[in-house]
Amino acid sequence: MNKIYNPKKEDWKAILERPTKTVADIEATVNQVFEEVKGGGDTIVKKYTEKFDGVSITDFLVSDDEIVEANSLVSVELKEAILLAKENIDTFHSAQKTEGIEVETSPGVQCWQVKRPIQKVGLYIPGGTAPLFSTILMLAVPANIAGCNEIVLCSPPNKEGKIHPAILYTANLCGVTKIFKVGGIQAIAAMTFGTESVPQVYKIFGPGNQYVTVAKQIATKHGVAIDMPAGPSELLVVADDTANAEFVASDLLSQAEHGIDSQVILVSLSKVLLENVEKAIEEQIQDLPRKEIAQQAIDNSKLIYIEDAETAQELINEYGPEHYIVCVEDEGSYLSAITNAGSVFIGNYTPESAGDYASGTNHTLPTNGYAKQYSGVNLDSFMKSMTFQKISKQGIQEIGSAIELMAEAEGLQAHKNAVTLRLNSLDDE
Structure with a gap:
């Protein structure tokens, strides 16, 4: 990893730059697919599925038989784990329900606010190098709590034209209305315009690669809302000598294995910890099945030494991490100082993986610095507020x-x- 000691503030922007392409690099490709899908529907979706996923699909809609088959292929142990996670996610998001408000602003002037569910939502679930069935829990559970009428899910097929069984099992468990074997730009375009098979939706949720991220942003130009510009995953850890170096290394690697364009950063006031974490990463990465992916992400990542807490806190807010682990003795000062982060994990025994799967918080979070102005997905993401007045x-x-x-x-x-x-x-x- 790249080690940096006491960087000057004027160098922070360059040091903290994400390893992502700019929108301009891929916007032309996205726009072309969008225009073709808008005019050609399923035929064009099929064309790009063959081109990008290497498989010919005749019927994009997942059948009941496929769901039954998938159910039989998921182990009892995994089903139990998914059910535990679903229960915690349901508990946390149900607690976010709020009552409407009613106020008499002046004598004879009644104003009130009511929340209504978004009727049609689309969920994008990556399924390439890692089938993220956990993201279905994070999106479909609150969508159901909110009361969304139609929940459409798109996920890319494998070379056999199938979706991972755990994705199908979880989608069915969580009340997804329709599941489609469509991925990438063409999936976002299909949900934006609607095709003969895929319904048009009002808001699209879910993470994806840089092409999916740009496609979601382009969708907003065509009247469809999105959760946020969620791109490649990222993690920043702040740690001192009270942190367990092996734990910190495992957390950094847990994000690095997401993809080659992921980024992880360790900020520390301890040079000794930086050295120990680097050694632990070198050891742990050898045993990872996704070693090559993790290694490329680690090559884009940073170990940053800062000599005082105030400067470290300022640098962290400047970065605005998607995931932020605080593992320091004086955690209170870091927690009160943080203003820009998607989700915060505190202490030696709170791995970021817990939020990814089963603690109950949502893992669909703002990346690429968008934590400065976006919230992570929550119950209100699936609702809209309407105001009423009677005079x-x-x-x-x-x-x-x-x-x-x-x-x-x-x-x-x-x-x-x-x-x-x-x-x-x-x-x-």
Whole structure:
């Protein structure tokens, strides 16, 4: 890993740069696929599935028989683990329900807010080098709690034209409405425009590679909302001599194995810890089945020594990590200082993997610095707030003159007239 000691602030931007392509590098490809899918529907989706996934699919919709078969292929032990995780995720997200509010802002002026579910949502579940069935739990569970009517799931097929059994089992368990064997840009485009097979949705959720990330951003130009610009995974750990170097190394590797464009960073006030973690990474990486992927990510990652906590905290907020592990003696100061992070993990016995799977928090989080302005997925992500108001005769008299004055000052006479007519009618009574 790249070791950096007390970097100057003017160098932080370059040091903390993510190893990702810019939108411009791949936007042309995404736009081409979108335009073709918009005009050609399933035929074009089939074309790009053959091109990108290397398989010809005649029917994108997963059948009931395929779901039954998948159910038989998932071990009892894995099913039990998925059920435990589902229960914790359900508990945490159900607790996020809030009551509507109702206020009388002025005498006779009633205002209230009600939340309604988004009716049609699309879930994108990566299934290439790692079939992320855990992401279904993170998306379908809150979607069901919110009350979404239609939950569509797209995931790329393997070379045999199938989706991983654990993905199908989990999707069926969590109440997904329809499952489609479609991945990549063409999946996002299909959910954006709708095809003969894939329904159009109102909002798209889920992580993916850089092409999927750009495709989701392009989808917003066509009237479809997205959860966030979630791209390659990343982790920042801050640790001191109270941290277990082997634990820290395992956490860094757990994110590095996601993909070659993942990034992990260790920030520490201890040079000794940096050295020990580096050694532990070298040892642990040898036994990983995804060693080659993890190694390329590690090559893009950093070990950063900072000599004081205040500077370390400032650098961490500047980075805005997706996942942030705090493993220091004075954890309180780091927790109070953090303003930009997707999800925070505290102490030697809180691995980031817990949030990925079974603690109950959501693992669909902002990456690439978007933690500075985006929240991770939560129950409200699947809902929208609607406001209502009802004004009585007394109410319009209370606020009417203020509305007239403000409308006139903005040069909007019809706005003023809408109030004046009502006030005059009351004067005639």
